[in-house]
Amino acid sequence: MSSNGTSDAIAMATTSNSSTKALIISAATSAAASAFFLHQFVPASVQDQLISGFHGILSRLSNQLTIVVEESDGFSPNRMYKAAEMYLASAVVPSASTARRLRVTVPYDDDDTTDPDSAEVRSETVQITIDRGEEVVDFYKEAKFVWKVAVRETNRQSGFRNRGRHRFFYDHGGPAEVKYYELTFHKKHRDFAIKSYLPHVLQRAKAIRDEAKTLRLWANNEDEMWTPVKLRHPATFNAVAMDEEKKKALIDDLSRFVQRKEYYRRIGKAWKRGYLLYGPPGTGKSTLVAAMANFLRYDIYDLELTEVRSNAILRSLLINTTSRSILVIEDIDCSVELQQREKDKKPKPKEDSSPNDDESKVTLSGLLNFVDGLWSSCGDERIIVFTTNYKDKLDPALLRPGRMDMHIHMGYCDASGFRVLASNYHSLKDHPLFSEIDSLIASVKVTPAEVAEALMRSDNVEIALNGLIKMLNKKLEAEEAKKKEDAALTSGKQDCQEEITEELSGSE
16 A cells, blocks of 8 residues: 555544544533533423433333332331341342442340440341442342342431331431332343242341341239340250250251141141140250240240239230240149149138139139130240149140140150260260260169259369269169168068058957
8 A cells, every 4th residue: 555545544544533532522512411401491390201201211122120129118117128138138148248338237225234335246236238329139040130229319308217126107307318229130030020039038038037036035024014034045956955856856846837837827727836845853844945945036935824813814915925936834733723623623611712713813724725715826926835844733635736736755864865965065975984974874863954063063074074973873872772761661561561460360
């Protein structure tokens, strides 16, 4: 190519680039002028319509669909918003860990007696969510979903605030920002998002909330009300010294119970389950209840029947318990006289009776109605637990299926229970002294509480195990001495009976 041709080509390219730049500058200038014109001379309402129409055109051209999840729905909080907030925590959606801006909150607990300004914060109380403008990509069953935190301005301030345990809606004048989530996905996933993905978000958020829930132990008082304290019992099923088959059966039964909401509704029964824990004192009945609460993340309502003055008050206490809770009546054989029906009891003399006697007592029939009558259906996902040292003292009507569905015997400590305790207290899986201890435990009646107390007396493994052996040998000697004493008494009674028989025969 000649130098003149090259010069012409360069000149044409330069002219083309200059023309392109001029077109871009002209378009930008026109757009800016149009925007200025709209802002200065077109009413805001018309601007909104134009922008909305422009967005509508773009949306029809796009293959993406967006769902807006606002914080409130009128005067009611939007459950979906709170669920999305929990779901989008970095621990739930892996891609959230790449977000550049995170929001951290530590909720204030009215019942927390610690210094609110203390630097000590438990990790489970820290709540992390993504901040405004951030996007999080979530893949669910090969479908892609994009979450974005957005904010819009409004002339009124409204929303929901927490004050203690109460949540209230506020609405007053003045500019404010309203937060909402935008969920964007391909149009072909519309039905899948509504019918599968959003329910998945709700379910996962519920599981997160249950795990972070502060459990409470409630007790009834003289004022016929429930009062709570925090339940910080560390018991788990792994730490309960009981027969492994019984433990597995209980865990399976509880797991099946919480998943059968639709089943109970279909068969027309109240969604509740009853458990009877029976056995000698010190066998871990109360510990097992705490383990059940920690496993299910349920509150515990500890009902003291001696504080309840009538069947009406008993019903009132029942309907004031929450769903997803465990109602416990410990030592029910000692709480009220339930060993026999009221009709079998002798009537009181008239002078000892008062007009309100019948109304001021909790009766067996009242307790039965409390357990599985109409009033027992005033809540969902409830568990009722009775504990007793003497199962045979209870009225059979109290123990039938539908009231107490599963009877669990909490017996004396055995070899498997000892190994659980040895693992809990000294992190031991095996030891040369275990065989001797197993033999002794099989020969004596010793409760898990007694074994645990012996193991706690020293941090030194050898000292603790030898102390346990010494304690077991003493119990064995005491039991053998008791057997000899009982045998001697029995023999003496027989000799005495024989002498009386001989004397009577001689007199005849």
